[in-house]
Amino acid sequence: MSRSTVRDAPEGASPSPGGPVRRQRGASGRPKAESSSAAPVTLTGRGGIVVMFGTGLVCALLSRWLGVPLLAGGGFAVGCVLAAFATRPADLLTLAVSPPLVFFAATFAAVFATTLGDGSLARGLTVGVLTALAATAPWLFFGTLLVLVICLFRGLPENVRELRDKLAGVRLFEKEENENPVRWDESPSRRERRLHHGEVD
Template identity: 50%
Template sequence: MAASLSAALTADATGWGFLNGAAFVVACVVAALLVRPSDLLGLTVSPPLAYFTAAVAAECVLTLGSTGFVRALALGMGTRLADIAPWLFLGTALVLIISVFRGLPSNVRAFSDELNGRRPRA
């Protein structure tokens, strides 16, 4: 989340919009490669949530002191999410692809077994 927040603020300051999306994709790939295989299930939903949290924080910082804070925040978030949407899809898709090859299907099976009260296989 810190990488997304700093990239969002840097992209706004420099005018390089692609920096925000590229940092998100890089953070997604690094997270998918470095997380423990047992945590892959939780990782698959985390990148968009983490980006949204970082984007709200960045927009709050950027709109402080403006009149109509809530309106400015809503407009800024709408614009930011519209601009970053392709990057969000790419980063999330890469996390899913990498996670599948690192063992996500077995995590889903284990979670399903746990929810259904089945014993793990020996």
């Protein structure tokens, strides 16, 4: 081993005999920390539903105050896209079936907030909700379609298969329990005794 090899070796590195110096990086954890910090934010299924509801509610309130029905439907569609991209793949099935209910809840909350204190609450709610749903129904279907398409590309079929396998396993387990019940009165020892006494007789 030559002296130049030992001199060129950085601190904390041990020169290997008969070969070049292998550098040992003490800061090997830095790339992992950077990659973990740069990871995209993922939401649970409930988090995605909250995003859809919050966006739909804010836009529905703005549309009623400003008199622009298009704002409620467009905001709900934007919330659907954000939730579909931000939700983790394991909860896509929960998110895919929730847009109609979330849309109705956001519309009802917006109508309730803007109708409160204006005469008959029941009449105002009924008329306001029906009018809002009629004006923004196409956006509901559009937002639901966007969620389904995005979730299909992000792994929704796998979630459906897992759910189907779980249901099939539960049904099979219940079927096996029903077909082979435990009979305490017909124990093997009693059967052997009966056969033994029958042969002696």
